[in-house]
Amino acid sequence: MEADALPIVTAALVAGLLAGYGIAMPVGAVATYLVALTARTTLKVGVFAALGVATADGAYALAAALGGSALTPLLQPITEPLRWCSAAVLVALAARGALNALTKPADIEETPPSPSRAYLTLLGITMLNPTTVIYFAALVLGGSVTTGLPEQTIFVTAAFAASASWQLLLAAGGALLGRTLTGRRGQLITTLASSTLITALALHLVLP
Template identity: 60%
Template sequence: MGGTVVAGLLAGYGIAIPVGAVGAHLVAVAARSPWRTGAGAALGIAAADGLYALLAVLGGAALVPVIAPVTTPLRWVSAVVLVGLAVRATWTSVRAYRARSAPVRDGADAPLTPVRAFLAFLGITILNPMTVIYFAALILARGPSAASTATEGAVFVLAALLASVSWQLLLSTGGTLLGRVLTGPRGRLTTALASSTLIAVLAVGLVR
C-alpha cells in the first residue's frame, strides 16, 4: 500500500509541477484576487487532475484509443480559450490602469468568486485530455499490480489528488503574495501584461 501512495504522489506532482498556460493563468488570477479565489481556482485544477486519475484507474488502456482521436480538437479549443482569457485580462487591466480610482459602473469586471474560479479552472483543465493519457500510461507501465484492487486504486487517486492540490495551492499562494507586493497600478498592469503574454505563448505551444 505504501508503494501505491508513493506512486500516486509522484504521478500527481509529475502532472502538476510543469507550469503551463493554465498554471500561469492561475498565478495571474491569484495575484489580482483574494486568496480564497486563488485557492478555489487551484482546487479546480486539482479536481480535474483527480478526475482524470480516477478515469485512468477505472478505464486504463481502454480509454487511450477513445480519447486519442479528439486530442487535437481539444488542444485547439483549450488554446483558443486560454488566448481569449489572456486578451480579456489585458483589456481589463489596461482599462483599470487608465481609470485608476474611477468607480466601476457595472458588474462586468466584478472579481471572480471562489466557486466561479473553481468551475472556470476545472473546465479549462478538463480540456487537456493528455492528463488522462498520462495517468493511464503510468498505470499500464507499472503492470497489473498498479491498481489491482479497488482500495489500491482509490489510494492511488487520492494520493495523486493531494499532490496536485498541494502544488496548485502553492502556486496560487505565490500569486497572492506577488499581488500584495505589487499593489500599485503600474505594478499590477505590468504583471498583468507579462502574465497574459506568457499565457498566450504557452497556449499557442499546445497546438504546435
C-alpha cells in the same frame, strides 16, 4: 492491515504522489493563469481555482485507474481538437485580462470572479486537456498502479492531494506577488506580462 499488504499500499501511495506532482509541477499556461488570477484578486479566489485544477487531475486519475487502457484509444482521436479548444480558452482569458487592464480607469476596481466561478473556470480548462488522462493511463499500463480497488483508491487520493498541494502553493505565490506589486502600475505590468506568457504557453500546446 496485514503486513504483506503494506508494501502494496505504500507502492500505490508513492505512485499516486509521483503521478500527481508529475502532471502538476511543469509550469504551463494553466499554472501561469492561476498565479496571475490570484495576484490580481484574493487568496480565497486562488484557493478555489487551485482546487479546480486539482479536481480535474483527480478525476482524470480516477478515470485512468478504472479504465485507462480502454479510454486512451478513445481519447487519442480527439486529443488535438481538445488541445486547440483549451488553447483558445486560455488565449481568450489572457486577452480579456489584458484588455481590462488597459481600458479600466484607474479609480475603478475590477470585480473579481467569485470563488465558485474561479473553481469552475480552472476545472473546465484543465478538463479540456486529454493528455492528462493519457498521462495517467500510461502509468496504469506501465504497472504503476495495481487493479485492486483499495490500491486504486489510494492512488487517486494521493494524486489529487499532490496536485492540490502544488496548485495551492502556486496560489500562495500569486497572493504574495499581488501584495508586492500593488498600485495601478504594478497590476498593469503583472497582468500584461502574465497575459503574454499565458498566450505563448497556450500556443505552444498546439503549435510545433
